[in-house]
Amino acid sequence: MVQFEILKKSSDADRTQSKGRLVVVSNRVPVPTAAGSPPPGGLATALGAALETHGGLWFGWSGKICAENDPPLQERTVGNVDYAVTDLSRRDHDEYYHGFANSALWPVCHYRLDLADLSRRNANGYFRVNEQFARRLARMLRSDDDIWVHDYHFIPMAAFLRDLGFTNPLGFFLHIPFPPSDIAAAIPNYDRILRSLAAYDLVGFQTPIDAENFKGCLVRAGVGTILDGDWVQAYGRKFRVAAFPISIETKAFAQEARLAEKNIIVKRTRQSLEGHPLVIGVDRLDYSKGIKQRIDSFATFVEKSHAAAKSRVTMLQITPKSRSEVSEYAQMQRQVAEHVGHVNGKLGDVDWTPVRYINKAMSRAALAGLYRMARVGLVTPLRDGMNLVAKEYVAAQSPEDPGVLVLSRFAGAAFELESALIVNPYDIEETAAAISQAYEMPLRERRDRWEAMMSVLETNDVDAWCRRFLLDLSGESADIKIPDKPEVAAMSEDEAWRSTKPALWTTIGR
Numbered sequence: 102m103v104q105f106e107i108l109k110k111s112s113d114a115d116r117t118q119s120k121g122r123l124v125v126v127s128n129r130v131p132v133p134t135a136a137g138s139p140p141p142g143g144l145a146t147a148l149g150a151a152l153e154t155h156g157g158l159w160f161g162w163s164g165k166i167c168a169e170n171d172p173p174l175q176e177r178t179v180g181n182v183d184y185a186v187t188d189l190s191r192r193d194h195d196e197y198y199h200g201f202a203n204s205a206l207w208p209v210c211h212y213r214l215d216l217a218d219l220s221r222r223n224a225n226g227y228f229r230v231n232e233q234f235a236r237r238l239a240r241m242l243r244s245d246d247d248i249w250v251h252d253y254h255f256i257p258m259a260a261f262l263r264d265l266g267f268t269n270p271l272g273f274f275l276h277i278p279f280p281p282s283d284i285a286a287a288i289p290n291y292d293r294i295l296r297s298l299a300a301y302d303l304v305g306f307q308t309p310i311d312a313e314n315f316k317g318c319l320v321r322a323g324v325g326t327i328l329d330g331d332w333v334q335a336y337g338r339k340f341r342v343a344a345f346p347i348s349i350e351t352k353a354f355a356q357e358a359r360l361a362e363k364n365i366i367v368k369r370t371r372q373s374l375e376g377h378p379l380v381i382g383v384d385r386l387d388y389s390k391g392i393k394q395r396i397d398s399f400a401t402f403v404e405k406s407h408a409a410a411k412s413r414v415t416m417l418q419i420t421p422k423s424r425s426e427v428s429e430y431a432q433m434q435r436q437v438a439e440h441v442g443h444v445n446g447k448l449g450d451v452d453w454t455p456v457r458y459i460n461k462a463m464s465r466a467a468l469a470g471l472y473r474m475a476r477v478g479l480v481t482p483l484r485d486g487m488n489l490v491a492k493e494y495v496a497a498q499s500p501e502d503p504g505v506l507v508l509s510r511f512a513g514a515a516f517e518l519e520s521a522l523i524v525n526p527y528d529i530e531e532t533a534a535a536i537s538q539a540y541e542m543p544l545r546e547r548r549d550r551w552e553a554m555m556s557v558l559e560t561n562d563v564d565a566w567c568r569r570f571l572l573d574l575s576g577e578s579a580d581i582k583i584p585d586k587p588e589v590a591a592m593s594e595d596e597a598w599r600s601t602k603p604a605l606w607t608t609i610g611r
């Protein structure tokens with residue numbers, strides 16, 4: 102066992118900054134390769150920049166499966182950043198990644214108990230792999246490191262590190278939603294999951310509702326007390342719980358969209374449309390994204406709107422396949438493809454395919470250009486932590502002639518992008534009406550709505566998100582003395598919405 106006492110404080114020579122290093126733990130790690138890597142996404146760029154500034158270590162899974170049971174650590178240093186990754190054995194991959202993370206935590210956190218594998222079969226694998234990762238990480242940690250763990254794959258990381266003697270500031274950010282207690286309690290080993298989250302100093306969620314849901318879980322389980330501000334006391338520890346809405350590289354994405362006219366995919370799409378208007382949807386293939394309902398809403402819009410049918414509006418749904426090894430995903434792929442065929446058969450003509458459905462990943466430049474070309478952006482997940490596509494669509498628009506975002510109220514992005522047309526994605530008629538409103542919206546209103554959303558994205562870009570989390574993490578520790586306060590009941594979902602974003606609350610009613 103690695104004991105804290107044997108970990109030396111790093112010498113001044115070890116440190117590139119006056120502060121300690123930043124250590125990021127995430128399931129996938131964008132290790133730069135000698136051959137050159139594909140351009141990283143916004144999150145990787147922001148975290149990479151923070152790591153480069155502080156000096157740091159990025160640790161996680163390599164994304165590969167290997168035949169060995171105890172695969173070695175693969176390390177690489179680029180600039181100021183050390184990367185350390187490990188493969189997973191087939192058994193670990195099946196139990197930890199596909200089994201518990203993607204077949205239990207993912208569906209439950211997206212409010213889909215009907216799709217969750219709620220047996221305890223894979224839970225042991227999940228905790229076992231987390232312990233292995235924690236032990237490996239422990240060997241590389243210094244006492245002055247700040248550690249930032251990402252997402253549902255690594256919830257137990259802090260608890261294992263605490264067991265190994267680490268008292269470092271430990272932060273956690275959940276990229277996906279956190280459901281209310283009556284749903285969350287279905288997670289196998291629920292109490293251990295709550296206890297594991299309580300081992301962090303700062304637990305970050307995408308929205309205030311997710312944060313309130315987590316606090317509500319602690320209170321309902323009788324293990325936690327809500328203190329003043331963001332403070333919570335549970336399982337004998339005091340820690341903070343807060344919302345940190347993730348964002349995109351707003352300026353860079355807008356710039357990419359401005360330059361994308363020349364992109365070959367964008368050119369080919371424009372030519373093929375022959376001047377007909379475009380509606381766009383972009384998502385990983387996942388049941389949380391509401392793709393089938395979206396296609397139904399678009400079809401209803403086309404059926405009801407004479408103008409839309411006459412102008413031969415086209416919906417482009419770009420959906421790279423994901424997690425095909427999980428049976429729900431393979432089944433969904435078949436269902437969506439069949440459904441698109443059915444809609445096109447019913448509504449299309451010899452020279453018009455109303456829905457173009459593409460299972461391809463695209464470059465960021467191509468996506469940016471396609472977003473900009475689309476008169477309406479359809480982002481209608483049934484449940485989503487944030488949904489960066491919504492933010493990318495807004496950032497990509499032309500200020501002179503912006504398109505309109507139709508956004509699910511169940512996407513975390515709805516908290517910030519109040520000027521989108523907010524819809525209930527389960528309500529096909531309502532969403533179809535919103536598409537129609539977007540399609541016909543006058544320029545003045547389109548500009549007003551876009552300017553309001555863009556100003557939010559310019560203030561809260563991914564760098565601001567990253568800075569805010571790290572400042573909050575480094576400015577506190579479980580040792581800080583805070584006065585005990587009487588328990589405050591967790592807010593209800595309605596109260597949380599109203600207290601945080603009154604304007605959105607009224608918008609949703611439309």
Ligand code: ADQ
Pocket residue numbers: 142276277347383384385419420421461462463464465468485486487488489490491493
């Ligand atoms: P995701 O579920 O993957 O992320 P999202 O936030 O929309 O969802 O991010 C998807 C990203 O993939 C976007 O940057 C998008 O551009 C890109 N993408 C989608 N389709 C693509 C395609 N065909 N080709 C290339 N790129 C494509 C999880 C959570 C979200 C949360 C994010 C970040 O589920 O709720 O917003 O993490 O925290």
